[in-house]
Amino acid sequence: MRARQFFITTLKEAPADAEIISHKLMMRAGLIRKLSAGIYNYMPMGLRVIRKVEAIIREEMNRAGAVELTMPLVQPAELWQETGRWDKMGPEMLRIKDRHEREFALQPTSEEVITDIARQELKSYRALPKNLYQIQTKFRDERRPRFGVMRGREFIMKDAYSFDRDVEAAGKSYETMYAAYRKIFDRLGLTYRAVAADTGAIGGDRSHEFQVIAETGEDAIVYCPNSDYAANIELAEALPLLSERAAPAEALKRVATPGKTTCADVAALLGTDTTHTVKSLVLATDETDENGAIVKSTVWLLLVRGDHELNEVKAGKIEGLKNGFRFASEAEIVEHFGCKPGFLGPIALAKPVRIVADRTVAKMSDFITGANEADFHIAGVNWGRDLPEPDFVADIRNVVEGDASPDGKGTLAIQRGIEVGHVFYLGTKYSKAMNATFLDEDGKPKHFEMGCYGIGVTRILGAAIEQSHDARGIIWPESIAPFTVAICPIGYDRAEEVRNAADALYTELLAAGVDVILDDRGERPGAMFADWELIGVPHRVVLSDRGLKEGLAEYQGRSDEAASKIAVAELAAFVI
Numbered sequence: 377m378r379a380r381q382f383f384i385t386t387l388k389e390a391p392a393d394a395e396i397i398s399h400k401l402m403m404r405a406g407l408i409r410k411l412s413a414g415i416y417n418y419m420p421m422g423l424r425v426i427r428k429v430e431a432i433i434r435e436e437m438n439r440a441g442a443v444e445l446t447m448p449l450v451q452p453a454e455l456w457q458e459t460g461r462w463d464k465m466g467p468e469m470l471r472i473k474d475r476h477e478r479e480f481a482l483q484p485t486s487e488e489v490i491t492d493i494a495r496q497e498l499k500s501y502r503a504l505p506k507n508l509y510q511i512q513t514k515f516r517d518e519r520r521p522r523f524g525v526m527r528g529r530e531f532i533m534k535d536a537y538s539f540d541r542d543v544e545a546a547g548k549s550y551e552t553m554y555a556a557y558r559k560i561f562d563r564l565g566l567t568y569r570a571v572a573a574d575t576g577a578i579g580g581d582r583s584h585e586f587q588v589i590a591e592t593g594e595d596a597i598v599y600c601p602n603s604d605y606a607a608n609i610e611l612a613e614a615l616p617l618l619s620e621r622a623a624p625a626e627a628l629k630r631v632a633t634p635g636k637t638t639c640a641d642v643a644a645l646l647g648t649d650t651t652h653t654v655k656s657l658v659l660a661t662d663e664t665d666e667n668g669a670i671v672k673s674t675v676w677l678l679l680v681r682g683d684h685e686l687n688e689v690k691a692g693k694i695e696g697l698k699n700g701f702r703f704a705s706e707a708e709i710v711e712h713f714g715c716k717p718g719f720l721g722p723i724a725l726a727k728p729v730r731i732v733a734d735r736t737v738a739k740m741s742d743f744i745t746g747a748n749e750a751d752f753h754i755a756g757v758n759w760g761r762d763l764p765e766p767d768f769v770a771d772i773r774n775v776v777e778g779d780a781s782p783d784g785k786g787t788l789a790i791q792r793g794i795e796v797g798h799v800f801y802l803g804t805k806y807s808k809a810m811n812a813t814f815l816d817e818d819g820k821p822k823h824f825e826m827g828c829y830g831i832g833v834t835r836i837l838g839a840a841i842e843q844s845h846d847a848r849g850i851i852w853p854e855s856i857a858p859f860t861v862a863i864c865p866i867g868y869d870r871a872e873e874v875r876n877a878a879d880a881l882y883t884e885l886l887a888a889g890v891d892v893i894l895d896d897r898g899e900r901p902g903a904m905f906a907d908w909e910l911i912g913v914p915h916r917v918v919l920s921d922r923g924l925k926e927g928l929a930e931y932q933g934r935s936d937e938a939a940s941k942i943a944v945a946e947l948a949a950f951v952i
C-alpha cells in the first residue's frame with residue numbers, strides 16, 4: 377500500500393470525551409471516528425486491524441471444526457418471544473417496527489435465530505455435533521457506552537453456538553472452544569486470564585470469561601498467585617457455597633451467614649433469571665415472644681443477580697419470602713453493618729458484603745405487589761458500571777484481597793480485566809424453550825445440548841492498546857498491526873535515488889507477502905516518524921540520500937530505543 381493512496385488521518389490531540397488511553401490513541405491514530413454515542417466509523421486504518429483480528433479468529437474457529445454463517449442483524453420479535461427474552465432483555469435490546477407495525481430487534485446476540493435454524497435443519501443425531509459461528513455486527517443499547525469501541529452500542533462480535541447430543545458431548549464442544557480461545561488470544565499477542573464466571577440461572581460450572589489484564593478494565597478478577605484459580609469477582613462473592621448448591625428452601629436457611637448465599641440460590645428463590653445485573657436485598661427476620669412482640673431482629677444481606685431491572689420477580693414469590701422474612705429497616709441495616717445512613721453512595725460493609733445506593737428501589741416496588749417503598753430497602757450493585765471507579769476498587773479490595781482462596785492454596789489477589797471473550801455451556805435452556813429437537817439413535821426426539829461462545833472483535837482493539845502503548849502511541853502485537861513495515865523515504869518526491877531504493881524495497885517486500893506501506897507523501901521526517909509511531913507499525917525503515925551513499929538504511933523496531941544501520945541489500949531479509 378502507498379500512503380498517498382491510502383487514508384491516513386492522524387490527530388495531534390484526542391477529543392475531550394476520550395477518557396482512557398486506548399480510546400485516545402484510536403482516535404489520534406485515525407482508526408475510528410465517532411458517529412454517535414457508542415457508534416463508530418471503522419476507518420480504513422482501523423478496519424485493517426479488525427480484519428486481522430477476524431482472520432485469526434476465523435482460522436482458529438475453522439480449525440476447531442466450527443462452520444461460518446451469517447445471521448440477520450434485524451430479527452423478528454416472534455423468535456425472541458418464544459424464549460421469553462423479548463420481555464426479559466430490557467432496554468439494552470433495540471427494537472424497531474417495520475411499515476406493517478411488525479416488531480423486530482437488532483441482534484444483541486443470536487441464540488434464538490441459531491436455535492431456529494437448528495430445529496429446522498438438524499434433524500438427526502447423525503448431523504451432530506455442529507458448531508456454527510458468525511462474525512457480525514451486534515447492537516446493544518448500553519446504559520453507558522464509553523471508552524470508544526471498548527463498550528460500544530454497535531460493535532462486532534464473533535458468536536458461535538454448539539449443538540450436541542448429550543451433556544458429555546456438549547462438554548467436549550466446550551473444551552474444544554476453550555482450547556481454541558486460548559490459541560486465539562495467544563496469537564493476538566494479549567496477556568489474559570481465563571477466569572471462572574457466573575453461570576447464572578443455567579447453573580453448572582461451565583462458564584469462563586477471557587479477561588485481558590488492564591488497569592482500566594471494568595471487571596475485577598480475583599486470582600490465586602499459587603494456583604490456577606481465577607474468578608470474576610461477581611462469582612468470587614458467591615463462591616463459598618457454589619460447591620453445595622441447594623434447593624431454594626435450603627438456601628433461605630443458609631442465609632444465616634450474611635453474604636454466603638449464592639446469587640443463584642436467591643435467584644431461584646425469587647424466580648428470577650440471574651444474568652447481567654447484580655442486585656442485593658437486605659432482609660430481616662424477627663423472633664417473637666408468646667405475645668407476638670418482637671424480641672430479636674436479625675438482618676441479612678442477600679446477593680441477587682437480577683435479570684435486567686428484576687422484571688422477572690414474581691409478586692407471589694416475594695409474598696412467600698415475606699412469610700419468614702421482611703425487608704430490613706434502614707436503622708437496622710445501619711446498626712448491623714455499621715454503614716452510614718442515607719444510602720447515598722457506595723458504602724463499604726464488613727466482609728464480605730456491601731451495599732450501594734440503589735436507583736431501582738422504585739422500580740422494584742412496582743414489581744412487589746402491595747409493598748410500599750418505605751417498607752424495605754434494596755441495595756443494588758452493578759459492579760463496575762455505575763460506581764465511581766476508585767470506590768469500586770476500594771470496595772472490592774475490602775471484600776476479598778488477602779482472603780484465603782477457595783482451593784486452599786494461598787491468599788487471593790486482585791487484578792482488573794477487560795472481558796474479551798466468554799464461553800458458556802447453555803444446556804437445553806434454549807432448545808427446550810423453542811422445542812428444538814433431533815431424532816436420537818433410538819428414534820426418539822431429544823433436545824439439543826447447547827453452548828455459546830463470544831469474542832468481542834472490536835473490543836479487542838481497545839484491549840490490545842490498553843496493554844501495549846507508550847508516550848508516542850500504539851505498539852501493536854505484530855499479528856494484528858495494520859501494517860507490518862513502514863518504509864519512510866526522506867525526500868521521496870525530490871530525490872530520485874531515494875525514490876528508486878524505496879520503490880525497489882517496497883516491491884520486494886510486497887512480493888514476499890509482507891504487509892508493507894510506503895510513505896510516499898513527501899512529509900518531513902519528524903511528522904512521518906510521528907505518524908507511524910502513533911499508528912504503531914512494528915517495523916520502520918528509513919531511506920535517505922546520505923545513508924544510501926554508504927549503502928545503508930536505518931531500521932527501528934517500534935519498541936526499540938534507537939535506530940540501527942542496516943545494509944540496504946540485507947533489508948528485506950532483515951524485516952521479513
Ligand code: ATP
Pocket residue numbers: 485516518525526527528529531533795796797798830831832833834835
Ligand atoms: P460486558 O460484561 O462487558 O457487558 P457481556 O458479558 O455483556 O460483556 P457477552 O454477552 O458475553 O458480553 O458477549 C460476548 C463478548 O462481546 C464479550 O465478552 C465482549 O468481549 C463483547 N462485548 C459485549 N458487549 C460489548 C460492547 N458493548 N462493546 C464491545 N464489545 C462488547
Ligand code: MG
Pocket residue numbers: none
Ligand atoms: Mg453486557
Ligand code: MG
Pocket residue numbers: 795
Ligand atoms: Mg460480562
Ligand code: MG
Pocket residue numbers: 585795798
Ligand atoms: Mg459475558
